[in-house]
Amino acid sequence: MSSAAEPQPMTPVTNSQRSSREFRVDSLAVGMVVMLAMTVVGRGIGFVRGMAFCRLMDDTDVGRWSMAFGFITLITPVMLFGIPGVLPKFTEHFRLKGQLRPFVRRIAIGTIACTGVFVAAMACFPGWFGWIIFLESQSTALIYSMAFAVVSMIVYNFSSDLNASLRQVRVVSLMQFVHGVGFTVLSLAWLVSGGDFTGLVTVFAVACLVASVPGFWSLARNWHAAANPGDESEASSTAASQSTSLSKMVRRLAPYAAALWMTNLIGNLFELSDRYMILHFLPLPPGASASGSADLIRETMGQAAVGQYHSGRIIPMMLLSVGTMIAGVLMPYLSADWEAKKLDSVRARVGDALLAVSLVFTIGGAFAIIIGPWMFDVLLQGRYRDGLALMPLALCFCTWSALVMVGQCYLLTAEKGRAVAFAMFVGLVANLALNAVLLPRFGLMGAVVATLLAHGVVMVCVWAAMMYFGYPVGARTVMLSLLPFTLLASPWVAVILAIAIGWSQWRNPESRERLLELIPARFRERLAEC
Incomplete structure (x- = not known):
């Protein structure tokens, strides 16, 4: 046996x-x-x-x-x-x-x-x-x-x-x-x-x-x-291979880092340019330039105007910070899909993020405009009237900026960061030129209008670059881009249009399936049971 x-x-x-x-x-x-x-x-x-x-x-x-x-x-x-x-x-x-x-x-x-x-x-x-x-x-x-x-x-x-x-x-x-x-x-x-x-x-x-x-x-x-x-264990690496990997790593990273640095440099100059133009070039009241304290008056007025501008940007910058976080969360997942050669998934994720940002930020901006008078009169004691007047413009261009952040994730994932830097450069030049024309004539409001138009220029340049590098920019992208602009007409019109666009996307089976995938599996199962 x-x-x-x-x-x-x-x-x-x-x-x-x-x-x-x-x-x-x-x-x-x-x-x-x-x-x-x-x-x-x-x-x-x-x-x-x-x-x-x-x-x-x-x-x-x-x-x-x-x-x-x-x-x-x-x-x-x-x-x-x-x-x-x-x-x-x-x-x-x-x-x-x-x-x-x-x-x-x-x-x-x-x-x-x-x-x-x-x-x-x-x-x-x-x-x-x-x-x-x-x-x-x-x-x-x-x-x-x-x-x-x-x-x-x-x-x-x-x-x-x-x-x-x-x-x-x-x-x-x-x-x-x-x-x-x-x-x-x-x-x-x-x-x-x-x-x-x-x-x-x-x-x-x-x-x-x-x-x-x-x-x-x-x-x-x-x-x-x-x-x-x-x-494979890293302990098996030799000093020579580490030296070689360093040179390869530098060659791999340097172009991307250089493009990203240029994008950050120009983008940050673009972001700060309106406030610095207000601080340095705000027109003085009549007769102030003849006084010996013109520099002191300009300094005080400039800082006060920036303070008014800051008050009008409190809620818009909250929305923009959410856009920054969405782009930050999205980028690693786009990179993982890119490494796996899932290009359709990359485009779908970017499209869904653009849809969510445009709809949610527009509705949030409309709510901010509706409660704005109460907020500035009661919470801010009526001391920031200029901030209340410029807030709708700031809501519009901050929403555009959030859309650009999502769009540039696609370009950075495709390692086309130079296109983002070029778009920011065009926007910076436009912002400086428009501020030089509008700020002396219309004061603080002129600076905000100039910034709004410059953000629109950046958005158009980014969409053109995305289309050139393989992203299908079509009627939907244009519609999502124009939606925040309706905040300048009426917050209620903006809400109605946002709901209509959202409903049309929900009725699309492919869009609905992708949106449902964003819901965790256990909640999806409960929805299916219901």
């Missing part, structure tokens, strides 16, 4: 195999749901903070904060030469090749080097930076506080971008929530207790560092799993 077969020895499970099973990414459906939920709460908190800032500070200090915040948030990607910006596009590419560790390490080293040079420049030339940002020389303590805020923002953005590129969307949403709540609580406590403007900037920096903690905790927890996607 033959003996029973001996059990076969189990194949040992390597660390890389175990890690590859442990690493999990958030699906786009879960990511969007969590992001939108956190965004509703976070933007509500941001709205409260914006209203409180306008009440606790006069319009001059509100203008100074607008310039300081704009400098901190918009200068960071420019002075880093687009280096961290390659994370959303290339993290998945190098992760699948088992080169995530050297990729991220080199990006971190480049980021730290650029940050050190820029902070040293701010420390050596505080007076120059004070004039550039505020049109007047500021205290050294304020410029040092600004430098601290720039460093803190870079730390926060690096942690957020790396988690987003690994598709850890829930962590990124938590970071944004912690930052919004933390900055609101700390800043309002500081202002109510009589704190000065320099301390407000420092509070912002502290909030950035606190919000970075969940991101670094998630990276520490998932790093080993993320960095070992397959059976």
Whole structure:
């Protein structure tokens, strides 16, 4: 009688195999749901903070904060030469090749080097930076506080971008929530207790560092799993192969980083140009130019006008920040589909995102216009009438800007970032030219109209580039682009048209199926049962 077969020895499970099973990414459906939920709460908190800032500070200090915040948030990607910006596009590419560790390490080293040079420049030339940002020389303590805020923002953005590129969307949403709540609580406590403007900037920096903690905790927890996607161990790499991979990596990343840096540089100049034109070139009242204090009058009037502009942009900028988050969440998924050669999926995701942004932002803008008089009369005590008048224009061009952000995700995924930079350059030239014509004649309102028209120019250029590089820009895209413009006619007309467009898309079986895919599976099953 033959003996029973001996059990076969189990194949040992390597660390890389175990890690590859442990690493999990958030699906786009879960990511969007969590992001939108956190965004509703976070933007509500941001709205409260914006209203409180306008009440606790006069319009001059509100203008100074607008310039300081704009400098901190918009200068960071420019002075880093687009280096961290390659994370959303290339993290998945190098992760699948088992080169995530050297990729991220080199990006971190480049980021730290650029940050050190820029902070040293701010420390050596505080007076120059004070004039550039505020049109007047500021205290050294304020410029040092600004430098601290720039460093803190870079730390926060690096942690957020790396988690987003690994598709850890829930962590990124938590970071944004912690930052919004933390900055609101700390800043309002500081202002109510009589704190000065320099301390407000420092509070912002502290909030950035606190919000970075969940991101670094998630990276520490998932790093080993993320960095070992397959059976090959990184330990087998030799020093020579690492040197070769560095040169290949630089050649692979440099064109994209250069295009992204140029896009950020021109885009940030475009974003700040209207406020700087208002600050420097706002026309003086009759007779003021003949007085000896013309410079002081211009400085005070310019900062007050920027404060009025800031009040009218509180809700529009909330919508734009949501558009930024949608683009940030979308980009890694587009990159993953691009790496898998799923080009139809890339185009479908972009089209659905454009549809959602146009409809939701238009309806949200209409609601803001309807409640605007109450908000400015009651919450802002009637002190920002100019902000109320310009808010519909700001809602329109911020919605256009959000649409452009989604569109440029397609171009960046296709590694056609130079087209985005060119579109931003055309918009910047248009903004400066239009401001030069309209600002002296119509004052603040002329500057806002110029900015609206310049955003329209950028949007047209981006659509043309997308069409040239394979995206089917058709009647639907044109319709979604024109929808926010109806806010200038009537908020009720805008709502009716948005609902009609949404219903027509829902009746389309293909569109309805893709929209249902954005709903998590368990909720989809419950809907099917019903």
